[in-house]
Amino acid sequence: MTAETLVARLMARFEPFEPSPVLAVGVSGGADSLALALLADRWARARGGRVLALTVDHRLRAESAAEARQVGDWLRRHGIDQAILCWQDAKPGAGIQAAARTARLSLLGERCRTDGILHLLLAHHRGDQAETVALRREDKSGPDGLAAMAAETPTPWGRVLRPLLGTPKVTLTGFLASIGQAWIEDPSNRDERHARVRLRRHIADDESEVSLADAARESGLARVARERAVTGILARHVTFAPGGWATVAPALFDHPSDLVRASLARLIVTIGNLDYPPRGDRLDRLASHLLGGTSRARTLGGCRILPRRDRWLVVRETASLPPPAPFVDGMAAWDRFEVNLADGTQARGFALGPLGTGLPWRGVAPVPPAARPALPAIHDLDGVVAVPHLGWARPGSEARLKGATTWIFPRQGLARAEFAVA
Secondary structure, eight states, rough: OHHHHHHHHHHTTTTTOSSSSSEEOOOOHHHHHHHHHHHHHHHHOOOOOOOEEEEEOOOOOHHHHHHHHHHHHHHHTTTOOEEEOOSSOOOOOHHHHHHHHHHHHHHHHHHHHHTTEEEEEEOOOOOOOOHHHHHHHHHTTOOTTOOOOOEEEEESSSEEEEETTSSSSSHHHHHHHTTTOOOOGGGGGTTTTSHHHHHHGOOSSHHHHHHHHHHHHHHHHHHHHHHHHHHHHHHHHHHEESSOOEEEEEEGSSSHHHHHHHHHHHHHHHHOOSSSSSOOOHHHHHHHHHTTTTOOEEEETTTEEEEEEEEEEEEEEGGGGGOEEEEEETTTEEEEEEEEETTTOOOTTEEEEOOOOOOOOTTTTTGGGGGGGGGGEEETEEEEEEEEGGGGEEEOOOOHTTOOOEEESSSSOOOOOOOOOO
């Protein structure tokens, strides 16, 4: 199979792309990412597009800056532009690999957002997928975790694509060797202080790698089935309000316990604005509490869950809210919300934060009392100027705030894209 045929087959699953597609590729200089950049460049050029290589210099080794420049020299010989992104934050004393991965994704994503690039390609291959499964088994991960890495992940600015998850590393090194292209070997990949490196010894043979990658695929298919079931349960039994709270019908708890737990997890992650759901045992206790029909409220994951007639009300817990955010160029993002003021509105001294208590409620839109304190409100030095979700503005301020728009952007939505099986 030619390189062009290989990359066309790998990219086909991610179609459609825009005309003349622009791709960002994370390129460390290792064989995997360098091969992906060169293959993706061939694919993009054939469609009138281009590739931007993004190299993150973590500044963890003295030679990293020179290596980043070397990668740029190699890429320019192939007509590929490169940008070097530096991790300038203070480095943690422990968990350095995990922190570096988080920083790398943040830097790559921010550059894609700034440049308007919709597709970020990462070079995780079949061996990486197998190692991820092995690590998660060792950590006793739940069934979703054993699905390992997704082939495609949506983001606020576009999507992350991993086209090589089913491709063995030897295919990539073979491609580079065939065109005479060198690559960089990162010494940290041999440092057995890292769990991933230690596990790599036990899955070095092709059979073990294939078996683990196949296990990830099977777990991924099972995860997709669960996600579809949970989405259906939430659609039938949960009503989500634009102000960021939800009501839950008791019939949600008529479903199997694992789906009830997963439904509660997704609900709490969305309203609590979390990256990860609470632990399973906490979700189980919450489900038991709600099934018992008690009249007591509970808190979990930045949420309050309260009885309300024949429903449960889930609202944001005010104690876990972030501090107010100032308006910059007429826009502010706070908690799960973004507010854009009309063009020309003077926003100096304005901030977006929680409504709190004390606003007179007569004549404004009905909102459950427990949900009111966490509503996004525009503040100035004199107090609350406006509450967009209520259509309320302080007398005398209505004209200034006419045309303001409000959006809700939780880190993870109640309905979401399915896990993309490799």
